[in-house]
Amino acid sequence: MLNKKDIQLLQASILCALTDINLDYRLEDKFIELDEKLGKMKKLLV
Numbered sequence: 001m002l003n004k005k006d007i008q009l010l011q012a013s014i015l016c017a018l019t020d021i022n023l024d025y026r027l028e029d030k031f032i033e034l035d036e037k038l039g040k041m042k043k044l045l046v
Helices: 004-019 027-045
Strands: none
Touching: none
């Protein structure tokens, strides 16, 4: 279970990633990568 501080950190890091102009990847790639990670996590939880 995530506590409030964890959620705030997560939101902050997502914001940083989205607003970082010097990203090596296109945003689309980042989201695909995130999607894959979430998919793997879901499989682990099931």
